[in-house]
Amino acid sequence: MTANALTQRVRVKTMMPPGHIRTPAYVRGKVGEIERTLGPFGNPEQLVYGIDAERLPLLRVRFTMAEVWGDAAERPSDTLDAEIYAHWLEEVD
């Protein structure tokens, strides 16, 4: 997904490949809103292995605690921001 194509609401992909990943497992599959766009930065999934890194937008995505933790959220309307590379995000209709 490119920076221009990003809608306001995005879902973090649920894929779970082995290796160095910066996307926290606990937000995978969760829906949030883009708070701002950062970068572009070299893809750390390539940098860590010494490979020439593709430069990607980094999105700061805001999730509600209710979305991330479900019924276990102590303050459901509190929010959590996570910075996630564009290739981990998909549009939500």
Place this chain on the structure above:
Amino acid sequence: MRMTKTGDVDSFRLPPYGHEMTEFTGKRWHDMGGDDAGPMNGHAPTDDHDNALWEKRVDALLVLCSGKGLFTVDGLRRGIEDLGPEAFETMTYYERWIASVNQNLVEGEIYTLAELGERMDSVAKRGDTYGIATHDG
């Protein structure tokens, strides 16, 4: 694990060489956000502490290596993750760093393991007190 008689060839077919797949997940051990952590044990340190000279040298080595473009701090992190969770119980902070620095330099073809081994031997021959600075800092 199947119980077998001594000498039975099956006794060598222990997991992971058996037929059953293990429960695999790509989630790595360090990605522990949201996991149950259990109760807090022990107490947090309250005193400031200084790093030993060798630890400062390891830190400087990373700065020099990344400045030369030999590898990045991203590679350092990956190397530490690759050590596995037990390394956090058995190795100190900068011991994990130097293990990862070495891994990255070998992978980056900066030196070979044979060259490293020869160099470690020659440095060891200098004696235990070589390299101990009289002034730390």
